[in-house]
Amino acid sequence: MPTPDRTSLAAIVTAGRELLERGGPAKVSMQAVADRVGVRAPSLYKRVRDREALLQLIAEDIVDDLGTVLAASDGTLTGLAHAYRTFAHTHPEGFRYLYASSPDLAHLQRTSEPVLQAARATVGEERALDAARLVTAWATGFLSMELAGAFRLGGDVDGAFEYGLAQLEVALRQS
Template structure:
């Protein structure tokens, strides 16, 4: 008679995500996850090949969560940027994990779909990808620096993010399909 299953892949990934949120990637060890789900570490290998695979699963879930948040923002560029930053604040370690090689590129690319829909609506199809890259690069850079404590000159970071967001959205909202800034502008 086979041994009864004591834990599921979902429970394992949930535990790993909690450990990630609480202590960063170094806290996600097979031993710690096993303890969190009430099994011995070797039992985890029935569900996941290794720690990297487990982190990849956690990253997939994080990408899915970010995609859902961005989708809920609809085609509103402001709401998109707010949702993106909120995800970074709510799940800083998962946010950081998204930008590592452990997360499947196709899964992460799915987060682009709501951004591309919104930028297509704002600037048209011709420059939608350029606009999406602009928004994503700016927001990722800002949130990454913010989470890392890199803004050391003082000031209100909420206000700074709102300033940047408002100016980016306004510039894209006023864009005309086919218009590009002149080189060197």
Template sequence: MPTPERTTLPAIVTSARELLEERGAAGVTMQAVAERVGVRAPSLYKRVRDRDELLRLVAEDAASDLSRRFAATDGTITELAHAYRAFARAHPMSFRLVLDSDAAAGAFRDVADPIIAATKSLEAARLVTAWATGFLTMELAGAFRLGGDLDEAYAFGLETIVAGLDRAR
């Protein structure tokens, strides 16, 4: 009789993503994931080739999460930008991993398509994404040290960019 399966690939990816958020990318080790899912580390290799593949799967899962958040919006630049910020604030380490083009390249098109559709051009999508990513990276790093309301600052920046794009069309 074959040995029963003790874990699944979705459980492994979920556990790895939890570890990513708790400990950062360096904390996502095969040993730590194995302990989290209740198996020995060698058992993970039945499902995942190596740590690089595991991080790729985690990045794809995070990108899918972001895509679902985008799909739940009305598809406007404003709503997409707010969903992007909510994702980054809820999952800061996943946000950083999704930006790693090597790790998330396979899933990135699903994230990019709604932004391109909302902005109506790749150039405009890059502008919005670069601004929002820069803002969020600084926010998550605690780099805004001059005080003020970051929610208001984000809304102001977003409104300014949307208005500029509207004028440019």
């Protein structure tokens, strides 16, 4: 009779994400994940080829989670930017890891669709991808700096986010 499974791939990925949030990718090891799910490290290899494969699964799970958050927004560029910011604040290490990893194209396309739809509604089909990239690049840069504590000159960071977002929308609507 085969040995019963004592963990699942979903539990392994969840444990990996929890470790990632506690200390970045360096904290994600097969041993640490095994300890977290209550098995010996060799047991993980039944589900995950190696640490690189685990990190890939974690990245794809983060992208899927972000896609769910974006899809639940009101679908406007402003709503999407606010959902993106909330996600970054809730999962700061996951947010950072998104841009240090390479989730597969299918995951990225699903996550990008709400942003592309909002961009189409704002600027039309022809420039939708450009507009989506502009908003995403601005928001990612702003949030990366915010999470790193780079806004140290005083002022209202929330207000600056709103100002930047409003200016982007005005510029996009004029194009």
